[in-house]
Amino acid sequence: MSTENDAVVGRLQSCLPQIQRIQSITQTPSITFGIIHHGQVIFKNSIGHRDSALALPADSETIYMLGSCSKMFTSAAAGILVEEGKLSWTDRIQKYLPEFNPEGDPRLGLEADIIDCLRHTTGLASPTMLTVGPRGTIASVEEDLVAILNVMPTRNPATGEQRFNREWLYNNAAVGLVALIIERISGQRFADFLRERLLEPLGMSRTAVTRSDIEADGNVAAPCTKLSDGTFYQLPDSSWPCDHHSPLLAGMGMRSSLNDMLTWCTAVLDAERSETDPNYKRIVPNNPLKQMRRVRRGYWTRPADDPDFSKPAAYGMGWFRVDLPSSKLSSFSGNSLSQSNGHKLHLHYIVGKDSVATPFPAVGHTGGMRGSIFSVYTFPDTQSAVVTATNGRDLGDASDFTAQILVQALFGLTPGVDLIPWALKEAGLAANQYRVHIEEPWEQGRRPDDTERDYMLYVGEYSGFNDRFRLMIAASTLSQAPLSIVFNRRLDSECPLVFYQTDVYSFFRPDEDYAKTQAIIAKNFKQMLLRFQVDEQGSVEGLYWQWDTEAEPAWFRKLGQ
Structure with missing residues (x-):
């Protein structure tokens, strides 16, 4: 195994010049990344800085915004209560939140369950601008969330048809309902439940679920944007972690470090393997994670962009699944402009397209926030994981490009795909996005x-x-x-x-x-x-x-x- 790992580490080390080029193209202050293989951390590195002044280096202990990767912890928290018999995946939301009764579709109050919320099939429009205001302010209180969701549109505006369990529609607020349910069952604030039942047992001391966790911490990545004069500007982030709004904490509001997230991935893979392989010997003592096989399976199919080659992807409960090689690997990334219908550039940069005889699963998620993106990919077959984090996103998602470069090297996928031209195209589209799609239409009207x-x-x-x-x-x-x-x-x-x-x-x-x-x-x-x-x-x-x-x-x- 050591010989194999030496070869793998050599391939990963050779990726550093490409990742440095990605950092330059996307103009992000830092990229931090790490690899697990066969259950062991084999590679970690950071390039760049965690602050807007470019004075403080980032490292594996730097705390970044998790964004939607927070959902992994929400589904895991629910899994603990399911394992204890206090909750069922198919329990109706209304059983615990009787006030949940969306006006647009009476079926939601009667039928929507935990899985519907975590897999994004409630069909409720997402009240994004009613929850997160300018400069990252939290624009509503958690006590009003259910009432706001009750008046959200439920129909497809183009067809007029109800969307519940007919369409996939991403909704952080619906995920947040699960946090409220966990609070009512446990009698604890959601942040306290996460800390006591997940973080402390796993020794994840660099994962923040309350503001007090980072107030005195000097090693926190500042979410940044680059201004026209070439300087970086730190975006306001005083509301994150948003422990005063448990639903937002559950959907997008946590922070963590590379080291802690590598620990998390190890525990997830360990728990999942123990549930599927009776001969497997667990490597994480007293692993608190339960129901991982159920949480990480696919519940809602996401069609492939190239059906003649790739299999469909599927969304689980806070995780998405693809079988590599796949055009859907980066479908949840921040590199959306080049993957839109007008471009579909990603179809020309599918890693491992010619080298994988038998497709193998990748299970992961991306968390995009203002000036920050976090990416997690796990590979159950080899107990492997790739974790990447950035604190900038003006000209593309550096965490996604970095992750794909590392995945390609980790598994020795061939032929080698050069992702730099794709990154350049995404950066060019992103540079024009504001002017073409916001400013010019605004001026015309x-x-x-x-x-x-x-x-x-x-x-x-x-x-x-x-x-x-x-x-x-x-x-x-x-x-x-x-x-x-x-x-x-x-x-x-x-x-x-x-x-x-x-x-x-x-x-x-x-x-x-x-x-x-x-x-x-x-x-x-x-x-x-x-x-x-x-x-x-x-x-x-x-x-x-x-x-x-x-x-x-x-x-x-x-x-x-």
Whole structure:
């Protein structure tokens, strides 16, 4: 085994120049990565810096944002309660959260279960802009989550058909319902349950589930964006880990280090193998993980992009599965632009396409946050894992490209695929994304010469989503505009409002550095427009906000009218 590992390590070591090139192309401050093979950590490295000033080197103890890789811990926490007989995977959500009863589809309240939430098949639209506001602020309280989900759209806007268990629709908030259930069963805060039942037994002392875990820690990766002057800017991240909002913690809110995540992968693979192989001798003493085979199996098929070659992928409970070689390996990565229908560049860069006689499974996930991406791939057949983390994502997902380079070297896949041209293409598309898809359409629709009413007419508080979310329009305390908006009374979410058309204002303005530093989570400029409704007497009745690209604009009535 040592001879084999020496050869593998040699191949991994030879990847360093390519990874350094990926870092340069994607302009991320750091990339940290590590490998497990046959249950043992065989390779670790870090390049670059954990801070925006590029003064502090990253290392294997640096704590990065996990983003959606947090879901692995949520499903594992549920698995412990299932193993103890306190929960069933097919238990209805309403059994524990009787207030869960989405208005758009009565079947959800009656039928949606734990698996539906964890595999993203509730069909509920994701209330992303109602949970995460500008500059990373948490825009809602956890007590309102169920009520907000109850008014989320449930139909496909194109077909008019209900989506529940008919379509796959990613939804962090629905995953968050499982955290609330765990709290009601255990009597503990979700963060405390994770620490006591998972992290401490595994010795994962560098995994953060509360803000206090990192407040005094100097080795934390700052999520970064690169500004037009070439400097890095640290994006605000004071809400993460979001222990004051358990559903967000469950879906996207944890942080961890490379070393801890290698420990995690070892434990996951160890637990899963012990459930499938009666002759297997466990290597993790007192491993707390249960139901891993059930958690990591595929529940919802994701069609292959090239059905003549790749098998379909499948989504499990906080994990996705592919059989390598596959065009779907990076389907959950941040390199989405080059994989879109207009490009499909990834089909030309499938690792191992000619060298794998028998397809073998890869089970993993990617966690993308503002200025940060974390990737985890595990390989049950060889008890292997590839873990990568970055603290920048302006010009592509360096963690994904790095992971694929390392996977190729780990298994000696041939022919060798050079991923640098793909990375260059993704970076080019990302560099133009803001201008082509946000700024130019915004400018084309703007009518600055329209009649502008007295801006004080719009000042007031507006209520929507069954009074669970409010928008406050006020005379601005900021210098850029006379009006500003505050989301759901979170004062640190304040953004200036720019006149766009008669009775239409925008909390976006055409400045790429502004867009990057505000970090507003929007796919389309229309999500950043407010259309005020003015009656015949000249009074504002309310406003419409298209908070989601696939939903009708939501009505907010002006309070006091």
